[in-house]
Amino acid sequence: MVILFAPSEGKRLGGTLPPLNRERLLFPELYDKRLEVAEHYQAMVREGGDAELSELFGIKDAGEFERYKTSFQTAPTMKAIERYDGVAYDYLRYDTLANEAQRYIEENVILFSNLFGPLRAGDPIPDYKLKQGASIGALAPEKHYRAFFSETLDEWIGEREVLDIRAGFYDKFYTPKNRPVTLKFLKEGKVVSHWAKAYRGIVLREAARHHAGSIEELLALEIEGLMIHEIIETKKKKEIVYTIH
Numbered sequence: 001m002v003i004l005f006a007p008s009e010g011k012r013l014g015g016t017l018p019p020l021n022r023e024r025l026l027f028p029e030l031y032d033k034r035l036e037v038a039e040h041y042q043a044m045v046r047e048g049g050d051a052e053l054s055e056l057f058g059i060k061d062a063g064e065f066e067r068y069k070t071s072f073q074t075a076p077t078m079k080a081i082e083r084y085d086g087v088a089y090d091y092l093r094y095d096t097l098a099n100e101a102q103r104y105i106e107e108n109v110i111l112f113s114n115l116f117g118p119l120r121a122g123d124p125i126p127d128y129k130l131k132q133g134a135s136i137g138a139l140a141p142e143k144h145y146r147a148f149f150s151e152t153l154d155e156w157i158g159e160r161e162v163l164d165i166r167a168g169f170y171d172k173f174y175t176p177k178n179r180p181v182t183l184k185f186l187k188e189g190k191v192v193s194h195w196a197k198a199y200r201g202i203v204l205r206e207a208a209r210h211h212a213g214s215i216e217e218l219l220a221l222e223i224e225g226l227m228i229h230e231i232i233e234t235k236k237k238k239e240i241v242y243t244i245h
Helices: 028-047 049-059 061-070 088-093 099-108 141-157 166-170 193-208 215-219
Strands: 004-005 078-079 107-111 117-120 124-126 162-165 179-186 224-232 238-244
Touching: 004 193, 028 049, 028 141, 049 061, 088 124, 088 193, 099 107, 099 193, 117 141, 141 166, 162 193, 179 193, 193 224, 193 238
Parallel strands: 004 107, 004 162, 162 179, 179 238
Antiparallel strands: 078 124, 107 117, 224 238
16 A cells, blocks of 8 residues: 655754765656756755745745755755654654554655655655745746656556545645545534644554555554544545544
8 A cells, every 4th residue: 555645834954864865765767857846946045035935935034044045965864754844744753653663654655745746755855945836936846746757656556555645735746546545534524624634644653553554454443533434435536534533
């Protein structure tokens, strides 16, 4: 089973691993296509005015811009799953998982970085800031990665089942060839949005803890606070609807 997961606007600073490297990222043969986006980004960070950078980063305080001006040629990296620091990641609590569970995540989870595209959870990346949906000049990262990475991702996934727990925006980066399984969370009969991020993190944590190798094994898990309400199947996807209790 392959699990597709979204990134986070928040990032952890620093890192202890070497700078960005072709051989340490998924699909090294497509590294130049990642570099194309990264170089556009770094050029804009170097040359852009405050208004441009505010739009690019999605932050208003120009005092924060300096953090993102380190060249990727020298910037330290850390595993993508550790770099991101948002609600889903807070509830995943990757650093508290046993080694085998961490390895499960690193081997089975694909993250969709707004800047670097599809990555294995264990791939090392530098600190960066790019607002979801922001273009880098004339370059739209989601269109770029969809065009150049979709076929290779399809081949990498093969016949494996796909659990797609990304936010909807990341459909623009990639649509699985295999009919994916998605999740929906209800509380008192209403769909939750913000807290869905937390529960995606919880579901991923439990899948990793129990080394769920298939959707059937995922469905068999008893996840605290969640109960399966129904399963909806269409031609495009299979949706597991959980009730939060």
